[in-house]
Amino acid sequence: MSATSGRHFLQIPGPSPVPERILHAIARPVIDHRGPEFGRLGREVLAGCQTVFNTTGAVAIYPSSGTGAWEAAIVNTLSPGDTVLVPETGHFASLWRQMAQRWGVETEIIENDWRHAADAAAIEAKLNEDRQHRIKAVMVVHNETSTGVTSNIADIRRAIDRARHPCLLLVDTISSLGSIDVQHDEWRADVTVACSQKGLMLPPGLGLMAISEKALAASKTNRMPRSYWDWSEMLKLSHQGFFPYTPASNLLQGLRESFAMLFEEGLDNVFRRHEMLAAATRSAVRAWGLEINCVDPRAYSPVLTGVIMPAGHNADRFREVVLNEFDMSLGTGLSKVAGKIFRIGHLGSCNELTLMGTLAGVEMGLSLADVPHRASGVAAARDHLINVRKGAARDNILVANI
Numbered sequence: 001m002s003a004t005s006g007r008h009f010l011q012i013p014g015p016s017p018v019p020e021r022i023l024h025a026i027a028r029p030v031i032d033h034r035g036p037e038f039g040r041l042g043r044e045v046l047a048g049c050q051t052v053f054n055t056t057g058a059v060a061i062y063p064s065s066g067t068g069a070w071e072a073a074i075v076n077t078l079s080p081g082d083t084v085l086v087p088e089t090g091h092f093a094s095l096w097r098q099m100a101q102r103w104g105v106e107t108e109i110i111e112n113d114w115r116h117a118a119d120a121a122a123i124e125a126k127l128n129e130d131r132q133h134r135i136k137a138v139m140v141v142h143n144e145t146s147t148g149v150t151s152n153i154a155d156i157r158r159a160i161d162r163a164r165h166p167c168l169l170l171v172d173t174i175s176s177l178g179s180i181d182v183q184h185d186e187w188r189a190d191v192t193v194a195c196s197q198k199g200l201m202l203p204p205g206l207g208l209m210a211i212s213e214k215a216l217a218a219s220k221t222n223r224m225p226r227s228y229w230d231w232s233e234m235l236k237l238s239h240q241g242f243f244p245y246t247p248a249s250n251l252l253q254g255l256r257e258s259f260a261m262l263f264e265e266g267l268d269n270v271f272r273r274h275e276m277l278a279a280a281t282r283s284a285v286r287a288w289g290l291e292i293n294c295v296d297p298r299a300y301s302p303v304l305t306g307v308i309m310p311a312g313h314n315a316d317r318f319r320e321v322v323l324n325e326f327d328m329s330l331g332t333g334l335s336k337v338a339g340k341i342f343r344i345g346h347l348g349s350c351n352e353l354t355l356m357g358t359l360a361g362v363e364m365g366l367s368l369a370d371v372p373h374r375a376s377g378v379a380a381a382r383d384h385l386i387n388v389r390k391g392a393a394r395d396n397i398l399v400a401n402i
């Protein structure tokens, strides 16, 4: 028996489900990307990007996935032979590092067990050792989507400051923008990259970034070949809302709607909702007697929860049961944790009942796949959400770290 009615539950940590309002916006007729209507749209979405990145500086939007935004950050700021420092927090940090290597950049890794956040003290120590300032940038993933661990970028900024090191700070907020507070200016991040299909609730296809003055200055003198990703072309007409080549204009219409939805709810409320749903999910995982992949409560991800499968059980086999029986997609374990963990996405257009349906699907899947689990996680999450509603916990943010 497989589900053919109702809707598919897309509970992977991106792409996230696209709300109807956004789908309708994308379905509007294609417009002239050199015309006045497009100029208004372009200016509006670029201003929206500044709001969500919390910057007054330059922003750019590429027709690309998040990987394209990674590449733009590298080729516009670094030169072949440069060294970058990478806290290897998980699969995505590792992929970004490999990309830098392909561009001839040397990479120095700070090892990580994929269960902890990037270690600011270790970054500070590495920078202190680097008397010649060989390290040109620290490349860090804010929310490591492969593990469900969120790093504290403000701490990393302070570590760089304490070391008085002139390196750039390149931050991947691909799965955090629109779900967790991103503070490009306050962090004094140099390039902060993101994409459309996670917290912004759009289909894949847009790569976004915020760019500091320091990064722009680096782009004037760095020696990396580039064309499509070149900031100078991209930013030339952006004050008028225009792009150097045909932009993904229908996705930009969707992005305008996404920003409208986020601003109507209020970004702080959006972030609190994510923390609440994540905390409810963790209470379910604990009730089941399963292990949360992230071992540091300060680094719990509000976007997704990585769950470790009990020994002798394959996470992908379990995910297959959930998909076949209940038409729900859960996130797979990537590279070194393949088969060992599964990931529950609770980002973007997700509310309490979406989450309760999701957790019910997980719980029924655990039973059908004969994965041993203790009490009802659904009941635990329900109680958690009721308590939040009742205001028993006066501050949702405190509840989030229980």
Ligand SMILES: *Cc1c(COP(=O)(O)O)cnc(C)c1O
Binding pocket: 014, 065, 066, 067, 068, 092, 141, 143, 144, 145, 172, 173, 174, 175, 195, 204
């Ligand atoms: C999804 C993701 C990426 C890759 O983005 P694509 O759109 O698949 O290219 C990179 N980093 C993080 C943290 C991600 O979550």
